[in-house]
Amino acid sequence: MxxxxxxxxxxxxxxxxxxxxxxxxxxxxxxxxxxxxxxxxxxxxxxxxxxxxxxxxxxxxxxxxxxxxxxxxxxxxxVTQPFHLVAVKLGREELQLTLYNLSGQEHGRQVLPFPRRELDNLMAALHRHIADFIQRHAGERRVVAIAVVMPGLTDAQAGRVIYHPSYPLAGVALAERLGALLGLPVFIGNDIRAQALAEHYFGASQDCLDSVLVSVHHGVGAGIITEGRIFKSQGRDVAEIGHIHMDPLGERCDCGNVGCLETMVADAALLRQAERMLAQGYQSCLAGEALTMSALCRAALAEDRLAVNILRQAAERLGQALAIVVNLFNPQRVLLSGALCEAEELVFPIINRAITHQSLPGFHQGQPIIRARFQHDQTIGGLALVKRALLEGELLQRILEQKS
Ligand SMILES: [Zn+2]
Structure with missing residues (x-):
């Protein structure tokens, strides 16, 4: 042959x-x-x-x-319990590692600072931390794969990073390089897209094939699941909802444009707005307090006018962008993850109203938006990437070829 x-x-x-x-x-x-x-x-x-x-x-x-x-x-x-994986979130100057089994049970977790550095040192440090973590937490457990999720853009199919906001990984074949160092298959992907898949496999959209997860944190991103798979373009990321243009006279965004959704509804944007209004002398129970998203949400739920106005406006903008997504993809469910969810009673009805009024009537039923299940688990997307590799055969074949 x-x-x-x-x-x-x-x-x-x-x-x-x-x-x-x-x-x-x-x-x-x-x-x-x-x-x-x-x-x-x-x-x-x-x-x-x-x-x-x-x-x-x-x-x-x-x-x-x-x-x-x-x-x-x-x-x-x-049988899924005996098979383990290490899910890594390569965040913004922070590394999070979790040991899961394929049933989703956790057997260890670590969060550590991970400063910027040049590529060779970065790869060496990443390898060392993952190997140490496996040694410390896995013991006799069988580790079959590593998954790395990250903000930025990836070509998951090729295992290549396209852009990372904190590290010089552009163009690096991360899956292959890390895989060679660790002797294990490595799967990579964008954190939010992977989280959307985790919600589909294990979370709030388990019962539907088409869903959208919108995540509002440091930035604003989305993961679109169609027919049970991450919607993507030739393996590359799509759904950069945070950069939908909302205001021609808006603030400058990290991407270089102005008035992106992200500059209006991301956590930092809301906190900046609160700070500015407080400095202008607006009355609020937030005056003199440490400004955090939790404090802002609490104040809004206690009907503090300044906090209510900021969150209401953000919800309207987010709703407007989500209505576009609903019109484009007609999902069975839209999930929201982020600190905004702490003010769910205030924020969700506004978003739902915007979706109801601004998308096709047949495209939304009842309350289209619900809270994502995984609000705080930053590595859960890695579990989903490994589960996918198993179901789609790539990892399954690797395991089948191992000597038992
Ligand atoms: Zn932008």
Missing amino acids: TRGQIANVDLVKQVNSSAVYRLIDSRGPISRVRIAELSHLAPASVTKITRALLEQGLIRELEHQASTGGRRAISLTT
Whole structure:
């Protein structure tokens, strides 16, 4: 066989194994006969694939009484607890690491400062911190993958960073370089897009195939899930909702334009606005207090006029931008994550009203916006990236090729 044919044979193997694994994951406990029917694979192929999955401990057999009576029937179900991963958030001068198993249980977490530095030192430091973390927390546990999520832009398919706001990673094949250092497969992705996928797999949009997560923190970003997958363009990130142009006379944004949504509703923008109004002598219970998003939300819920006005205006702007997203993607659900959620009673009805009035009537039902489940878990997106790699076959194949 030529190299190309071998590659094709491997690909077919991977596609078939992942089709069987996905069926067991989504429909299990399920019989081999039923898997063959649903996957259109020959029963002999199903037997062969399930044998390999059993050998690696990825699935197990359950024996039960057949519905037709008489003979005992065997069904298959996935096993996720023994497989672990380290999810890393490569943030803005901060590193967060979490050890999860594939069921989503946490077995260790660490947050540490991670200052800017040049590329070779950066890679060495990243490698050292992850290796130390594995040594300290994993013990005898089987670690099968690493996932790195980050702000900025990534080409997740190629494992390449396009832009990171804090580190000189532009153009770096991070997945490959880190993978070679750690001896484990590494998956990378944008933090918000990955979080949207986590909400789809484990969180507030589990029951729908199409959803949008909007995250308002340091910046404003979105992750769009269509048909259960992250909506993207040739593997690259899309949905930079924070840079939707809202005001031609607005403030200068980090991206170089003016009047982006981010300059109006991100946490820093709201706190700046509060500070300015306080300096101008507006009455508020916030005068003399440390200005934080929590304090602003608390003040708004206590009907402090200044705080109410700031949050109301932000909610209206956010609603306007979300109505555009709803018109474009017609999601079944829109999730919001961010400190703004602390003033949910005030903010959500305003956003919902904007969506209701500004998007197509058939595109929204009831209360379109709800709170995302993962408000504070910065690494949960990494768990989703690894789960995806397992379901889509790339990681599954790696595990199947390991000696058990
Ligand atoms: Zn911008």
